[in-house]
Amino acid sequence: MRASKIDRLVKMVNQISLNMSSNGPADEVAMQVAEHLEKFWSPPMKDLVSDYADDETVGFASISHKAIIQLAVMQKAK
Numbered sequence: 001m002r003a004s005k006i007d008r009l010v011k012m013v014n015q016i017s018l019n020m021s022s023n024g025p026a027d028e029v030a031m032q033v034a035e036h037l038e039k040f041w042s043p044p045m046k047d048l049v050s051d052y053a054d055d056e057t058v059g060f061a062s063i064s065h066k067a068i069i070q071l072a073v074m075q076k077a078k
Contacts, residue, residue: 009049010059013037017063030066037071050075 016036020029037046052058053065053072060068 006048006052006058009045010052010064013049013064013067014059014061017061017067021063026063027066030063031070033063033067034070034074037067038074046071046075 013033017029017033020032020036023029023032037049049068050072052060053068056065
């Protein structure tokens with residue numbers, strides 16, 4: 001069975017978070033991940049993951065979930 005778009009994006013965010021996890025405290029890393037997503041992801045990708053910011057069942061790792069919440073805040077500020 002093929003993974004849905006959100007499943008693939010969650011996996012990607014979790015991988016980015018894991019790769020950046022040695023950069024400092026969790027809150028700092030979450031902000032770095034959010035900034036990375038804001039800078040490099042397409043608007044539809046950012047919109048889709050931001051729609052799941054309040055969904056704790058989608059599979060985001062802890063740092064990833066914090067990053068998506070930050071990304072959603074960034075998206076609303078625009």
